[in-house]
Amino acid sequence: MASIRTRRGSNMLFVDFYYMGIRCRETTNLTDTPANRKKLEKVIEKMEAEIILGLFNYAKYFPKSDKAAEMVALNDRKECINTNTPSFEQFAKLWFSEKEIEWRDTYKRKIKEIIDMYLIVKFGTKPIHLIKKTDVLAFRSSLAKVTYGKSNKHLSAARINSIMVPLGMILKEAAKRYQFDSPYYDINALKQPKTDIQPFTLNEVWTFINGVRADYRNYYLVRFFTGMRTSEIDGLTWENIDFDRREIVIKQAYVKGKIVPPKTQESYRAIQMSPWVYDALKEQQTITYGRSDYVFCAHTGEPLDYNNVNKRVWHPTLKILGLKKRNAYQSRHTAATLWLAAGESPEWIASQMGHSTTKMLFNTYSRYVPNMTRQDGSAFEALVNRSQITQVSTAKETSQ
Template identity: 55%
Template sequence: MGKVYARKDTGKIFIDFSYKGQRCREQTALPDTKPNRKKVEKLLERIEAEITLGVFDYAKTFPNSPRAGKFKKLDMGQGDTPLFEGFANTWFEEMLIQWRKSHQSKIRMTLNNYLIPQFGEEEVGRITKASILEFRASLAKVTTRTQTPLSASRVNQIMNTLRMILDEAANRYNFSSPYQGIKSLKIPRTSVEPFRLEEVQLILENVRADFRNYYTVRFFTGMRTGEIDGLQWDAVDFDRRQIAVKRALVNGEIEQTKNHSSYRIIDMNEMAYQALKAQQTVTGDSDFVFCTRIGTPLSHNNVTKRVWYPLLRYLGLPKRTPYQTRHTAATLWLASGENPEWIARQMGHTTTEMLFRVYSRYVPNLTRQDGSAFERLLAQNF
């Protein structure tokens, strides 16, 4: 359903409607008066009627519009599917309800920065496999803000968004998706650089006192950055010695965990338990377990730049991301002989497959324990 409105900066009446899956906004030369509004509203009614009947001529109605050329091919009967830009935007709006805000932002950025500039003015039904492969090849030449090429993982994310759009268009307009048979790029094995136990001890002995509890919990629970930064006291159960991972801090906002497996219960070992008990005396009156002095969530970029990296430099340790604390927890559990299925649950993995693929060289033996072997390892060293 279209609408008529006026902009304050121009004082002119605008007409807003949808045509062939694309939102169209056209400025009239009429000033905003009641008679003129009625006139434009009648025009809108005629446009929508013509669109319904399939006889609308965009160039005839708006001869000076830059959109007229874009729709020319479709209006001449050369195509029967919408332009990619319009369909992609429609698809995006329809999918919003399924996505977290962070994922919405990522998909929107993918559309605006990559897909619409490349395919926006093409009919979705006329995009070819060759043009898709050519586009993927061009992504290899794109560099990020740090002047590094796009990773294979990021290229796959961009291409997967394109695949979903084309598959949906093919289903709606009854044509074969040109994406069939195109495989994802191989992603290099995850870089795992865990800390040895003596390095963990060194870090915890030298880190700023106000962050000792924070890094202790990171090292001995395997929580992701967003999970620990979004951890709230209502998720900590001291009686059961458990942490319920049900939220994450993403782009400064609290969101539910990204998938079903990410929602999990972590069993606290003694180190994590004592660290959280100590932290309770500091931030127990706040919502967040680890927070700023005014109770707001930590900024992981600030913490990494001001606390983590300076500490590693001071200790003479190789520069590693804070995410390696998660890998450290996994490798220490494996080294102590814990049950891989228990470890997978602690990490939020649905199966042990990823565990063995990523950490296989850190598995000296397999026993069937439930956390006690790791407790003995810690008791011997702390």
């Protein structure tokens, strides 16, 4: 039986009771008066009934208690033992150990980070079969309130979805193994805004290439005219440059300081060199070949640090040249839109970009799609040639 007491020198009531074989003493915010004792007796009566029925929620009655988290965990462990089911943390770790063989290192790190930073923190010791749909939805809502960085930005819908994906996979697998209804049923991903496309015009491309630091001219020319991802061009090595076939072979990427396989199976590809890319790589060969395995590298011979390059080269160049501020990934979007504007075949463009089908091409760049008839890259070459002739003519007229 629980008792109501006061501590020596204090006029505040506290409850002295046993829960799961442990003596607990919790102070209330009630002063010692006959009315408050009567009020507390009714609370205790309800507590004891819930303890007997196994419905007692320690944290609900004593949310500020240091013992609350300990008791919740203890109760969770008892439930796991009684029902022979694991806690969320136990099953999440088991699930990860079984699945990691299927993933590349970068994806493994991403999933483990999500599990450790978000999922275990939230669901930890809770028996996995007791997680309800309302718990999952409440967790997703809480993610929308998370802020980061100096500007206190909120997590994007894309980031929240990426956190929810492994949670859904874990819960669905656990539901199959331990035969309970998955709480993730009928929970859809948050709607994400369309990819922000801010491609350069061809004149802007040449303005940037001709205005950027000389030691980065080749780097950005290749980016703009191949549509390579940052990780692909930063991880590009000389062994994957085939000058005879005029191809850049994509077999690897540089991600978070490591050489890893390309993003998707379709990302393994051979990109055709346009004449300007061929000339830029030939010039680059005289600069870094033999000094580094990497086509574009730092003065130490190591791969470029894209954060450093963005900060010291990309953004300052845009500002100096009076070009609209945008991220460097727009160079990839620029290549796609220029190919489309030139009338290249969608299938050819998709293969150059590393897309499995043309669906993503049309979904992302639909407003840049004209009548397409070419299939071999020659229309794009003609478009660039015309722009160069125009620029030269304009420059001559200005000088006269």
